[in-house]
Amino acid sequence: MGSDKGEINYHGIPQREYMYGLLDQVCDKTFISIRAEQKEQVSNMNSIVDLNEHRGPYNGILSAHKVYPSVAWLVLACDLPLLDLNTLKQLVIRRVPNKIATAFATKESGLPEPLVAIWEAEGLQQSIVHLKNGTSTCPRKFLINSDIALVYPENDDVLINANSKEDYEKVLLKIKTV
Numbered sequence: 001m002g003s004d005k006g007e008i009n010y011h012g013i014p015q016r017e018y019m020y021g022l023l024d025q026v027c028d029k030t031f032i033s034i035r036a037e038q039k040e041q042v043s044n045m046n047s048i049v050d051l052n053e054h055r056g057p058y059n060g061i062l063s064a065h066k067v068y069p070s071v072a073w074l075v076l077a078c079d080l081p082l083l084d085l086n087t088l089k090q091l092v093i094r095r096v097p098n099k100i101a102t103a104f105a106t107k108e109s110g111l112p113e114p115l116v117a118i119w120e121a122e123g124l125q126q127s128i129v130h131l132k133n134g135t136s137t138c139p140r141k142f143l144i145n146s147d148i149a150l151v152y153p154e155n156d157d158v159l160i161n162a163n164s165k166e167d168y169e170k171v172l173l174k175i176k177t178v
Contacts, residue, residue: 008168010171015081019076022084022088023088030046031046033047033060035049056137057114061139069125071121072118072119075117076115080116081160081162082160082174091116091118094151099147100126100143100146101118103148104153105150105152110150112144112150113159123146123148157174
């Protein structure tokens with residue numbers, strides 16, 4: 001994207017604040033995963049500093065799990081500008097706690113979205129074993145090969161990741177038509 005995706009303004013506030021606000025409406029307690037140098041930028045939010053023990057998206061997820069190892073984590077990436085409260089509530093309502101995770105998937109791909117998912121504590125423990133075995137560092141591959149619940153949103157567009165300038169422009173057009 002060329003800039004911090006959490007700072008992009010799609011809804012009148014930085015995207016990280018928008019996503020934090022959504023989570024705050026459906027979770028008992030909300031945190032933002034950050035790098036140590038971002039602490040000042042998010043002083044008005046509960047945060048967990050990444051421990052840098054794992055690579056990629058697992059870094060933030062497992063850093064949070066290490067701080068609170070017995071809870072489930074509703075994980076959201078900050079680059080989902082079309083995600084809304086009703087969609088998030090759909091995921092929470094359809095949570096299956098006896099599965100490793102409950103994850104959204106698009107109807108088109110059918111693949112779990114590890115960064116729009118509720119990870120159960122047991123699933124995160126199994127992720128650590130998975131990572132130690134060196135099979136893969138990809139949370140999606142872990143979910144594909146695990147006992148999870150998939151939830152399909154009413155509209156696949158809510159799962160669009162804005163990772164490029166082109167994605168940003170496309171999302172802005174969709175937001176204006178809503």
